[in-house]
Amino acid sequence: MAAKSQKVQVDVDGRELTLSNLDKVLYPDAGFTKGEVIDYYTRIAPTLLPHLADRPLTVKRYPNGVDQHFFFEKNASRGTPDWVRTVTLPVPGSTKNRETIDYIVVEALPTMVWLANLAALELHVPQWQVPRRARKPRTDIVVFDLDPGPPATVVESAQVALLLRDVLAEDGFTAFAKTSGSKGMQVSVPVSVDDQDLPSRYAHEIAKRLEEQHPDLVVSRMTKSLRPRKVLVDWSQNNPAKTTVAPYSLRARPEPTVSTPLTWDEVEAGGDLSFTSEEVLDRVAEHGDLCDGLLGDEHRARLTTAMVTDR
Incomplete structure (x- = not known):
């Protein structure tokens, strides 16, 4: 491994990149280095990249490790290579004189490696895409973020995930589950929808329905005092x-855990459902992409206003 001050020139699919501080430890408890972060993102890229395609990216950067200061980054920095795709979008929710952000869109391995070298450990995306030839963003996923309030854990989140799966199936949707990589889970369904505001309304309706049916387990309201011992179904995502x-x-996290797609058998079995980067690479080698159904049209069902009941 190179010395901390040493820079290494590499060719990544025809792009020249300068990597630095490869032996800098970013996960102190695990001794996991920046070089290992780059290695993970390089090896997982064939599976990861389709989930980032056409989505404006927000990253959380940890230049000095997970136990030190971090910052969110949405706007492409001045040092962004000219071969990295960016898309200029209005800031959602701003006033009429809206400012814009130049978001990075990850399309290929060189961009992934470049970001990993910046210690962009966490990758966050919206539930909509900005395809190159589209006139406007296209919402294609509805997500439910399941956040357990202590002493509830991922075990209770898994119980709620199963309830969600069944409710969504009644509306014709195929659900996919994954860990958050932290303490919770997410359940997502691929949708076809024209109105960008409809997914949030629909998810809110589903969350309220589950809260009414399972008041000892589920909460749909953000009020913190309501959350202990229950699982928040966060529809606002x-x-x-x-x-x-x-x-x-x-x-x-202290260990290099990963937001990991799950089988429904695993969700039903419960357990801690925590997987590290090396375990995830092994899982992909064995199972392939368990969230592949979120990408194509095979499982995509129509979301309509008829599915939402105003209360």
């Missing part, structure tokens, strides 16, 4: 201004 951690993204 579908707001066009919000992002959710991408499948296969590392998380800034």
Whole structure:
């Protein structure tokens, strides 16, 4: 491994990159280095990149490790290579004189490696895309972020995930589950929808329905005093201004855990459902991409206003 001050020139699919500080430890408890972060993102890239395609990226950078200061970065920095795709978008929710952000869109391995070298450990994306030839963003996923309030754990989150799967199936949707890589889970469904505001309304309706049916387990309201011992079904992640951690993204935890797609058998079995980067690479080698159904049209069902009941 190179010395901390040494820079290494590499060719990544025809792009010349300068990598630095490869032996700098970014996960102190695990001794996991920046070189290992780059190695993970390089090896997972064939599976990860389709989940980032055409989505404006927000990263969490940890230049001195997961136990030190971090910052969110949305706007492409001045040092962004000219071969990295960027897309200029209005800031959602701003006033009429809206400012814009030049988001990075990850399309290929060189961009992935370049970001990993910046210690961009966490990758967060919205539930909509900005395809090159599209006239406007296209919402294609509805997500439910399951956040357990202590002493509830991922075990309770898994119970709620199963309830969600069944409710969504009644509306014709195929659900996919993954860990957050932290303490919770996410359940997502691929959708076809024209109205960008409809996914949030629909998710809110589903969350309220589950809260009414399972008041001892589920809460749909953000009030912190209501959350202990229950699982918050966070429907607000579908707001066009919000992002959710991408499948296969590392998380800034003591160990290099990953937001990991799951089988429904694993969700039913429960357990800690925590997987590190090396374990995820082994899982992909064995199972392939368990969230592959979020990418194509095979499982995509129509979301309509008829599915939402105003209360």
